[in-house]
Amino acid sequence: MIERYVAEVERRLRLHGRRRRRVLDELEAHLRESAAQAGEAEAVRRMGTPADVAHAFTPRLTDRLFEQRDRAAALLMLAAMAASVPLALDLHGLNDRAGRSVAAYALFLAPTVAVALASNLMVLIGRPLGARLVPPLVVLVAATAAVTLFSLPPVDGVFAGYREAVSAGHESQGCGGRALAACAADHSDEIRINFTAGAIVLTALYVWAVSGWTPAMRRRRRELA
Amino acid sequence: MGRADVTGHLDLLLLAVLDEAPAHGYRVIETLRDRSGGAFDLPEGTVYPALHRLERSGLLSSSWDDSTPRRRRVYAVTRQGRRRLDGRRQEWTGFARAVQAVIAT
Numbered sequence: 001m002i003e004r005y006v007a008e009v010e011r012r013l014r015l016h017g018r019r020r021r022r023v024l025d026e027l028e029a030h031l032r033e034s035a036a037q038a039g040e041a042e043a044v045r046r047m048g049t050p051a052d053v054a055h056a057f058t059p060r061l062t063d064r065l066f067e068q069r070d071r072a073a074a075l076l077m078l079a080a081m082a083a084s085v086p087l088a089l090d091l092h093g094l095n096d097r098a099g100r101s102v103a104a105y106a107l108f109l110a111p112t113v114a115v116a117l118a119s120n121l122m123v124l125i126g127r128p129l130g131a132r133l134v135p136p137l138v139v140l141v142a143a144t145a146a147v148t149l150f151s152l153p154p155v156d157g158v159f160a161g162y163r164e165a166v167s168a169g170h171e172s173q174g175c176g177g178r179a180l181a182a183c184a185a186d187h188s189d190e191i192r193i194n195f196t197a198g199a200i201v202l203t204a205l206y207v208w209a210v211s212g213w214t215p216a217m218r219r220r221r222r223e224l225a
Numbered sequence: 226m227g228r229a230d231v232t233g234h235l236d237l238l239l240l241a242v243l244d245e246a247p248a249h250g251y252r253v254i255e256t257l258r259d260r261s262g263g264a265f266d267l268p269e270g271t272v273y274p275a276l277h278r279l280e281r282s283g284l285l286s287s288s289w290d291d292s293t294p295r296r297r298r299v300y301a302v303t304r305q306g307r308r309r310l311d312g313r314r315q316e317w318t319g320f321a322r323a324v325q326a327v328i329a330t
Binding site: 022023025026027029030032033034046047048052053056057126128131 | 249250251268269270271273274277283295296297298304305
């Protein structure tokens with residue numbers, strides 16, 4: 001009876017590979033344990049119908065997506081960092097033309113990028129280190145955002161170089177008929193503000209997805225304590 | 226309490242049982258049934274999907290135990306699972322207190 005039951009579950013089960021094998025082995029082990037106490041008929045009755053059991057192991061797409069939200073957030077952050085590389089190269093090129101170095105800015109950004117990369121990769125391969133790196137990542141992103149938004153060193157040098165290069169006509173795309181200096185100032189402000197806002201929003205999403213933390217949760221826990 | 230109400234709290238119940246000691250699925254189901262005086266007598270097939278889901282969420286870990294004649298999959302609560310359990314316990318205690326305050330005569 002147990003073999004027939006497990007075969008029926010196997011026929012209906014929408015899982016593959018190791019997970020499928022594991023589910024079937026566990027169910028059979030459970031049924032045999034239960035049968036040793038109460039007999040095969042009772043063991044099978046208590047388990048539920050094969051259709052119900054097989055269906056219970058097939059989660060809805062939305063549930064699967066929600067369960068994988070940490071990996072999705074990690075992929076999104078990696079994609080955003082990759083998408084930022086052309087801008088970084090552009091800034092480097094323009095600063096080079098203006099006779100300025102971006103090495104100090106690159107060194108400043110390096111810890112944030114390194115921690116973000118490490119956290120994303122660990123989350124993608126399912127290691128707890130990914131979540132443990134979230135607090136230092138938040139601190140680094142906050143520091144980087146503050147320095148960038150308020151145009152503090154070494155960020156100020158990078159955007160000064162950008163403005164000089166644009167004002168000298170090395171990069172005038174999007175300036176139309178405007179004075180290059182004003183255009184350069186606007187563009188540099190847009191880059192600073194938009195990318196910082198994007199980094200903050202993306203980091204907040206990553207924090208929620210990986211740790212499940214929200215300010216409301218913290219307030220609720222304090223109220224219940 | 227109806228079966229639908231219990232399955233809504235199944236995660237909390239499973240984490241609480243496994244927090245005491247690692248156990249295989251059959252033992253978990255027995256413990257739930259015994260400690261609730263038979264109130265939580267769920268179809269046993271509903272428990273394994275929940276255990277698997279909790280493991281995929283990082284709240285449980287599991288491994289095969291080959292030390293007994295019958296091979297079993299043993300589950301244990303992770304540190305993340307313990308944190309989640311503490312949070313859910315607090316939420317449940319607060320909720321139960323509030324309900325009791327409202328329905329008490």
